Amino acid sequence: MKITMIGTGYVGLTSGVCYSEMGHTVICADIDEEKIDQLKSNECPIYEPGLKELIIKNSSKGNLSFTTDIDEAVKLADIVMIAVGTPSLPDGSVDMFYVEEVARKIGKSINNYKIIVNKSTVPVGSADKVRHIIQSCTNIPFDVASVPEFLREGSAVNDILNGERIVIGVDSENAKDVLINTHAPFNIPIQVTDIRSAELIKYAANSFLAMKISFINEIANLAEKVGADVLEVAKGIGSDSRIGNKFLNAGIGFGGACFPKDTLGLISIAEQVGHDFAIMKEVVEVNKKQFYKVIEKLQSVYPKLSGKTVSILGLSFKPNTNDLREAPSIKIINELYNITNGHIHIKVYDPISMEEASNQLPSSVDYCHSVKDAVRDTDVAVIVTEWKEIIEQDWNSLASLMKKPVIIDGRNCLGLMHDESVTYLGIGRKKDKVKIVN
Numbered sequence: 001m002k003i004t005m006i007g008t009g010y011v012g013l014t015s016g017v018c019y020s021e022m023g024h025t026v027i028c029a030d031i032d033e034e035k036i037d038q039l040k041s042n043e044c045p046i047y048e049p050g051l052k053e054l055i056i057k058n059s060s061k062g063n064l065s066f067t068t069d070i071d072e073a074v075k076l077a078d079i080v081m082i083a084v085g086t087p088s089l090p091d092g093s094v095d096m097f098y099v100e101e102v103a104r105k106i107g108k109s110i111n112n113y114k115i116i117v118n119k120s121t122v123p124v125g126s127a128d129k130v131r132h133i134i135q136s137c138t139n140i141p142f143d144v145a146s147v148p149e150f151l152r153e154g155s156a157v158n159d160i161l162n163g164e165r166i167v168i169g170v171d172s173e174n175a176k177d178v179l180i181n182t183h184a185p186f187n188i189p190i191q192v193t194d195i196r197s198a199e200l201i202k203y204a205a206n207s208f209l210a211m212k213i214s215f216i217n218e219i220a221n222l223a224e225k226v227g228a229d230v231l232e233v234a235k236g237i238g239s240d241s242r243i244g245n246k247f248l249n250a251g252i253g254f255g256g257a258c259f260p261k262d263t264l265g266l267i268s269i270a271e272q273v274g275h276d277f278a279i280m281k282e283v284v285e286v287n288k289k290q291f292y293k294v295i296e297k298l299q300s301v302y303p304k305l306s307g308k309t310v311s312i313l314g315l316s317f318k319p320n321t322n323d324l325r326e327a328p329s330i331k332i333i334n335e336l337y338n339i340t341n342g343h344i345h346i347k348v349y350d351p352i353s354m355e356e357a358s359n360q361l362p363s364s365v366d367y368c369h370s371v372k373d374a375v376r377d378t379d380v381a382v383i384v385t386e387w388k389e390i391i392e393q394d395w396n397s398l399a400s401l402m403k404k405p406v407i408i409d410g411r412n413c414l415g416l417m418h419d420e421s422v423t424y425l426g427i428g429r430k431k432d433k434v435k436i437v438n
């Protein structure tokens, strides 16, 4: 199949590259000339393990190319996929501006029958919107479909190539047959459904996972009050296969480009049809407050934080990405500056996100070359992102470099042994004196 992917963000680029890996001829199109130039010279604009290798491999085989000429790219395609951004508007609803722009461009460029697929995370009813826009520009027949993407940042290539399901939302037999054949090489179970259900599946999946996280975070907050350990509770409930043990890691809340946006998106979709999705509103509220647990724990050790040195370890919203969108690190650092009127020394370390973070953080933040540099002479070390490099440190010797050996583990990622050496505060765990046993 000849596939044109419009939009080379996370979803568009990774899925476009993976379609080419499956033997399709893929053109990735974007209006961002700099990005397309980078891709043409085999540079990968995002940090994503395995992606660069696949770009080089499939570009050199001739089944992957990059262009800013969207008109030509649409004309050459059997299937046009829309994978442009759908940011949140201030009221939480989804901004469809870019999707609608692309639909208009497709409508102007379409030259023969094509299937137009929404890959972007778009509200229920968006495929119909795209259809109307294209129909207002042309009489050429086409079908619309929804094939949502379930990839995670940091494991995107693997998630696409070894996913658990492919959802295809269609309303025509031809689109159904073509899209089933297009996805057959992935060898992943395919669920064919109607378009609106496919659109809702994407929001429901992300919102359910976000709900699991907010739920376990609330259990963690409760565990601290009743003297229980959230790790034990998560293990106990997670071994019931009806609950499942994934996405039960309590911490300082979910971030990134998806869960925060999609939970608000689902609330807004519901509101537009007069449905009050109260449970999702609580999921969002719990998450808004969860980063503050770090501040409370800091204050429980040092009631006056002014004049203290705090090390923040990990800045990206999760490991294996340089993405800082909705990252708890930014909220924590800004709040620390806020409550101390800037009278605080913040040292940070992240394997790859420091340069990007410097645009968003106060100018006096101290960027360190290593975890060791970051914790030297500090009053407290806060683990915000569970990078392997951070977990696998010799934490007992790091503790000896600190002014006082106090560790706040915002991701419950360190292994512990009861000992008198380190003051350890996890999330949903008892405050303890421990030895780290990673």
Ligand code: UGA
Residues within 6 Å of the ligand: 121, 149, 150, 151, 152, 153, 154, 206, 209, 213, 246, 247, 248, 249, 250, 251, 252, 253, 254, 255, 256, 257, 258, 259, 317, 318
């Ligand atoms: C998420 C979904 O997992 C993907 O399936 C989906 O395709 C994607 O959104 C999307 O819509 O594009 P992603 O945002 O990349 O993927 O990251 P996740 O690995 O799901 O983590 C999201 C957030 O939840 C992170 O901040 C992570 O730290 C947090 N999290 C995750 C927890 O706090 N606890 C957990 O147990 C799991």
